[in-house]
Amino acid sequence: SAVISQKPSRDICQRGTSLTIQCQVDSQVTMMFWYRQQPGQSLTLIATANQGSEATYESGFVIDKFPISRPNLTFSTLTVSNMSPEDSSIYLCSVEEGLAVYNEQFFGPGTRLTVL
Template sequence: SAVISQKPSRDICQRGTSLTIQCQVDSQVTMMFWYRQQPGQSLTLIATANQGSEATYESGFVIDKFPISRPNLTFSTLTVSNMSPEDSSIYLCSVAPSGALSYEQYFGPGTRLTVT
């Protein structure tokens, strides 16, 4: 399985500001994903981070609010823009490894964001 790290692990931000979350994988992976987990809730897919092209967003999520970069096969960033208290969540990066296990997903440790 892939080893995934996220930075920061947690942050407290003021409303109206933006935060960029980094996701680093220890090996090249085909697919990377960003999820949101609101307090006490399940995971909701925000977008698929595509290497070399624009991210694919799920219904209810837009690029202006959650811009995503994927400059290479081991790294991605998610920015939460113009934050409001409703954005307080855990944000998780996941990856689908290449090859025979490409249907699985492995998750990073998450970034706990609190917006005041």
């Protein structure tokens, strides 16, 4: 399966600042996803990022707050803008990869964000 890395692995940020999270994949993938996981909670999809098109955001998430770039088939960034303590979460990227007949989805290690 694809090897997915994220940078940074964790960060502590001040309220009102922005943080850009990078997701790098060791193979070319069409579909990438960004999820948020609040402490002790399930995963919530923020947006789907396909190369060559604008990211598609889920209800409750907007581009001004979570701008996403997808410049090529192996890389994506998620920016958390104008942060508040409510943005403290683990941010995860995932990719969909075709294996044999069917596709599967795999997750990166996550970026643990704390906003003070």
